[in-house]
Amino acid sequence: MRVLFGGDYNPEQWPERVWKDDYRLFDAASINTVTLGVFTWALTQPREDAYDFTALDAAVTRAVAEGRTICLATGTGAHPPWMARAYPEVTRVDFEGRRHRYGQRHNSCPSSPAFRRFSAAVAGRIAARYASVVTAWHVGNEYGGACYCPLCAAAFRRWLRERYGGLDALNEAWYTRFWSHTFTDWDEIEPPNALTEHWRGPDHTAFQGITLDYLRFTSDAMLANFRDEKAAIRASSDAPVTTNLMGMYKPVDYHRWAPHLDFASWDNYPPDDTAHARMAFTHDLMRGIKGGAPFWLMEQTPSTTASRQVNPVKRPGVMRLWSWQAVAHGADAVLFFQLRASRGACEKYHGAVIGHAGRDDTRVFREVAALGAELRVLGGVTLGARTPARVALLFDWDSWWALEMTDGLNRHLRYTEIVLAYHRAVWACGTDLDAVAVTADLSGYDVVLAPALHVLADGVAERLAEVAARGGTVVVTFLSGLVDAHARAYLGDPPLTSLLGVRVDEWDSREPATVNPVTLPGGPDVAARLHFDLITPVTAAVEGVYGADFYAGTPAVTRNEYGGGEAWYVGTALEQAGVDRVVRRALDRHGLAGPYADVAGLEVATRVTADGVPLTFLLNHRDEPVEVVADRDATDLLTGAPVTGGATLRLAPKDVLILR
């Protein structure tokens, strides 16, 4: 048993004579796992009434013969051409209201009976045929997007009936007395899009209520597709079923999916090569989907992506470092898209372990093979190990959606940027963190962060208060807790008022170029931007004040003692240094900062094995070497060398150290 290593492999795209070369190179790179069949539906079911497993049989048989672990896809991430022609309703209607015709992928209407019937049927057939050789099932692919067709409209109405019971409740929830929108018949309700409630795009809606519900409905509709196939698989196989999630992917609320995934897996394509902290957070979020259980890194590129405007290669050492980062945060599998490059179509220049030339003397292949060798050395020690976090961050798709679709806020605010700033402050301290849903059990955490938690669902205020009441520390920011699950403003003082000990009557918004300096204890003034709460303290102590504008001298940051604990309120978008100072205060109150909290660019993450042994990962993201002092005796797992407490640990640029 060791970390699964390999990735997406599509041998049906090239002649069988090449497969021999492929497996020779897989051996050379210690690749033990292949994901097969991700887009083979048109081959497997060449017409409505016929299945043909020739291609998949060949690929699976060869993988079995070569002794690889198989992750087998149901192949339903794109429907075959014949289906779109025979059932035009299987294609989607887009946000602009346009019925698409055949093309691309992720192109199926989730409410289409034809798609649901055919996808479940093919998944069932595949499961029946290959159950005996499959380690894990991969359903669909990167679920996402949305459909606005009449079938979805009808399904949405059914979904609403179940949720609201009657139109009175719906009208109340959506606040339809505004702008004369009172609905008197379910059939009057249209999907919210460019032809109905939206203008400019998905983030501008006349009614947040309907748009929030359509996002929830869409998440659920795709989840139903996943569940259709999973149920069909279960008829033949008990192997675990997953689908490849996409990290912080706005259109789908993965917390709604969590109960239905047997394990979490995700595709890591960071926006740039300085996204270390962002990736760390996303790993934490994906791990959080399944309550902290290990996940699979289902896809990453060995070198470049193909879909960006500009696609730089990963610098030497970066692929290795980021692979180890995944393991450090809970991955039990490190997989690539793609093992061999396609000859044609839009991903032909996406990075691959084996390029068009089929060579093993390339830089990319050499780095992959070296990582494979290291993972072999590591063996199974990390498998199943868990992260011992004492800090939780509440991540909430409802708040993400609401915050970015609501008029009257600053349109330059981005939910994930606010969240990432608070995560980064924790990450920089080498402190483990869980990113969890607002429904998660908070009783095990010392510190709970609630950045930009705009939507405050029922009970969350009480549960945050409990954290403080039992001595914990809560950190809340501007725009949190103002609206209910239907994005309706709370009347009177909002629910978090007593916990935070402040009142906010109004806020100011300014263009990105405007900076207001905030004075915080323990360092120079820090810049605040975009949003500025005008705060009236009620019971809270003032911790930071604005330095400019007509509200100069008024509070920007407060801290309220509550029960045995305390609650911070940060009323503006502080630059990172400001967030760092607030968060450090919260961590230090509980002694949670790590030994290398002040070493920039050195990530520290911990996993604890099933038998309670902590494994510490040190990851040097810098382009320079880093030296730190070992804080205890340990073993270097990659070299086997002993490490003595107090000795100097030296990490080369992009290097990694795993200490047990």
Next chain:
Amino acid sequence: MRVLFGGDYNPEQWPERVWKDDYRLFDAASINTVTLGVFTWALTQPREDAYDFTALDAAVTRAVAEGRTICLATGTGAHPPWMARAYPEVTRVDFEGRRHRYGQRHNSCPSSPAFRRFSAAVAGRIAARYASVVTAWHVGNEYGGACYCPLCAAAFRRWLRERYGGLDALNEAWYTRFWSHTFTDWDEIEPPNALTEHWRGPDHTAFQGITLDYLRFTSDAMLANFRDEKAAIRASSDAPVTTNLMGMYKPVDYHRWAPHLDFASWDNYPPDDTAHARMAFTHDLMRGIKGGAPFWLMEQTPSTTASRQVNPVKRPGVMRLWSWQAVAHGADAVLFFQLRASRGACEKYHGAVIGHAGRDDTRVFREVAALGAELRVLGGVTLGARTPARVALLFDWDSWWALEMTDGLNRHLRYTEIVLAYHRAVWACGTDLDAVAVTADLSGYDVVLAPALHVLADGVAERLAEVAARGGTVVVTFLSGLVDAHARAYLGDPPLTSLLGVRVDEWDSREPATVNPVTLPGGPDVAARLHFDLITPVTAAVEGVYGADFYAGTPAVTRNEYGGGEAWYVGTALEQAGVDRVVRRALDRHGLAGPYADVAGLEVATRVTADGVPLTFLLNHRDEPVEVVADRDATDLLTGAPVTGGATLRLAPKDVLILR
């Protein structure tokens, strides 16, 4: 009798128990006026064959009981959901040719028989029910947008038949021999949009003629909707009828509406907090709709808007200052949107006199209440007073439309920017100005400004010449007078040639970064940008010359003596300082500059009461105090204190002084 003070109030959106608080707070803020029912259609007519006045009865009864002046809306600014389902043609087809489905507001096809029938019917019912308690009627809401549906196409063809009689005249007017467009049947004519004559958007048309006519048709079609409802109201009520206009709103030519409005009212949402002069001009324009009669400020926000990318709050004192500015320019009502904040939907974060928390100890409420108290002190002295302007500026929707839709001009030119520069030069001098249509009587003005008057309708050249002939001064800019009402270039020397005394054979256009310095007498060179006429003087004197490019040394600004007067021609887009110098020459010729013409940021405006008493408003828009010397004995109307000629008048930042 005093200035009406209050605003939009939608009590149907919250429980009746809250209303008591609302009125208590209205009393505390001296609010005497409520606008009711602006979006209540779905409540008032819950289905095609039923009316239900429960909600409106309750709101009106309470307002009557509380002794408020009522401005009652017909509520037709958004149709109810059932109407869109039963009559899908009641929704609009947009510029892209897409039929919309139910959503948003301002969503009705103006040509739809169903909408016309239902809107008139509901207006009639409301008028019949509430005539006895209503001070003014508010029809629809912020008319605007456009529809491109088949019903509008048919209505457009009828409109064209009436205007042109036959196709020969239409072909001639639209110049259809170009690009093989000769129409041989009325039904061949399509609304000009993205699927027909346009590319890129509304400002790029193959034929200006058809696009101009469609804009006029659309203005008229919406006006017909207004007239439908007004006629229905007149069956029961003689109270004045208005609708809330939107200032410089491009899609609707308010001058076409003027005869049908009983009084003008408008919603003032300036683009930023430095728009003093722009607002002043817009007040002048709105006052000009009804020949200078007082208007209502129907909406302004007490604090923030919600619809912008970034929504700053009005700084302390700004709401008061801008309210007084409205009065200074002719407002007899100062109303807010909104008196209490909605809990949900896209305007929930729009500023409100009473916020979600329902408090009276907020900054915003305190400022509103203080203004209410001041207005009470003022009493009725300003009511009905008029502006004694000797300067007119010709504002022309046809020119706005033509200038910005015509290929071959500089696409960076904006009609309103050119107009505002000429207004600002007058405004800065403390000189009153009327913004009037090209059809207005010009006989009462000493100075007439015609900036960017691209379209020269029949007779306007003659009437401008008369102004000069009788000793007045005319100021004309580049791109004026080149085309007729169908946007066809005049052949031969264009009509303004003899008045201006210049010939323009060609012009140069350059990117915004290119500056040509222009030498004008009386100061340093000023920058010119974007458009550069190459001028050949015929009888005119050269007043300014270009300093660069191959036309260096040739005229940029000229002045032509004509009759007893003179006509300036400014052939390029001068920076403000250049416009100021030209306009000051024109004003000084008639002694029209005010006493504080050189005090930056101090606005001076005058209203003359019915009995001939001038009231002078001094408005300090600066963030610093201003001191000036009183030019005569007077009374400070807000304090009642006497002012002696020669004494120092001190205005705090954002302060206002009203002298009688």
Next chain:
Amino acid sequence: MRVLFGGDYNPEQWPERVWKDDYRLFDAASINTVTLGVFTWALTQPREDAYDFTALDAAVTRAVAEGRTICLATGTGAHPPWMARAYPEVTRVDFEGRRHRYGQRHNSCPSSPAFRRFSAAVAGRIAARYASVVTAWHVGNEYGGACYCPLCAAAFRRWLRERYGGLDALNEAWYTRFWSHTFTDWDEIEPPNALTEHWRGPDHTAFQGITLDYLRFTSDAMLANFRDEKAAIRASSDAPVTTNLMGMYKPVDYHRWAPHLDFASWDNYPPDDTAHARMAFTHDLMRGIKGGAPFWLMEQTPSTTASRQVNPVKRPGVMRLWSWQAVAHGADAVLFFQLRASRGACEKYHGAVIGHAGRDDTRVFREVAALGAELRVLGGVTLGARTPARVALLFDWDSWWALEMTDGLNRHLRYTEIVLAYHRAVWACGTDLDAVAVTADLSGYDVVLAPALHVLADGVAERLAEVAARGGTVVVTFLSGLVDAHARAYLGDPPLTSLLGVRVDEWDSREPATVNPVTLPGGPDVAARLHFDLITPVTAAVEGVYGADFYAGTPAVTRNEYGGGEAWYVGTALEQAGVDRVVRRALDRHGLAGPYADVAGLEVATRVTADGVPLTFLLNHRDEPVEVVADRDATDLLTGAPVTGGATLRLAPKDVLILR
């Protein structure tokens, strides 16, 4: 016989009384040619079953009477309104899938049977009527755009059947096993657009194969329209037939059209006034369409265009200089759009020889008349002369399309910018160049440039190798030769590997702001941007190396000796100075640099008359005078003055000299 001089003339747009003035002014400007009838279809065929030649008869009769050469258009560049109403399928469906209705021009579906029938019929009628007086036929106008309607879909499927025979070949060519796209029925294939395979726009496709084929199909469909009309003309007339091409116009592959044009003509509207080299190249490309035979400059503006955001006038002397540039590169006609300005519609402010005022004392008219006089002096000496180029540049629409539609490359790369940099290096040396298709005979060239030749069709590698093998020099850049005609990557080492002597395993892409300095012999380091090949030399010598990033010190530019010649490889986008140094090495190897190769801004071009006499054109594009030494005895053709070898030649700014 002399150079044809004149242009588009649309007298049907204004009263006949004006025509007399027009011809008087034509005489004054030595205008001998008029292009008539370009948009007269609606007049010529006012309804389906009727022709009316009144207007065209009048225009043609007058031109004949006035003794002008007539280029007669078929007028089918825009269909009449009645046709769109009677045959709605004659209008196009756009990339967004929207059926357009009547409007604009270039608006006909090329696959519409109605359009094909009517256009051929009207062309035939016109040819029959006017054959005796016409010198050349002008079919349609500026063919371009695309249609995505069901008729085009059906025609595309027919086109594919002819090309591929069966679906297996098509699936293989398009690589449809990717993303489950295997087609099992021809009718499943949809035109690639925003509703099928594309996202963001025309440059983002899931499958390059289908998009490439649709571009080829569209080129061929429009060519079929041209051929329809040409065949109809041939029934009555043997006069040469052309259409006005548009230079580097991406949507249409003019090389596919070449066999069907009797001569090339094109419309020269450069993007700005510093486009000298670009225009020179475009002339070379248009001349290359017909194997180097002289072409017509069918349109240029005498002063301004109207369609840009900003439309500067041509500075004094520029129109003359650019007209001579056309002649220098092979034009036997210099024509304007337009001789008289339209009064209305979107081109009314496009420059015209005669403006709205009808004057002859304008700057523009004077410059046109002066050029007319010069052309008269020149007489027929240049007619039929050809360009003696020893350098060829391969210009390839397939590569243009593929390079800019493929994911995984740097989206900031522009095919024409890369091509133009290599042309400019040749042009700056005063070296004549032919821009030719990849199918052209290369045996006559010493140097062949293949910049960004992404698509390497069958046989091209061999033919480039032959150039080097016989002693020539080949220059190839990054991203060349990687894919076949279906945009499928070559497997194994790509075909140019042995010629170039290098291997490229991967490349790096960076944002435009990132610069990597490249060290080249013979000068300071040059900047490289956007794309950086990581090159492994096999047999090639290293000529330039990167100075930065992890590949610092590795090759950026190589040179490989091959047979008697050599092949350069440039693996990155060098700034112009770098390209210049590489190209100069190639030219100098064959002694091809001209005598004034180091004089910036002085263009030198040669034409050789039928009797072998070289004519040298010197064109001074600078704003300063230029002095050079005559390299031989000659005659100045415009003045008749003798020039002695060794004497100083002085050219004023924008001046031209023609030496025989």
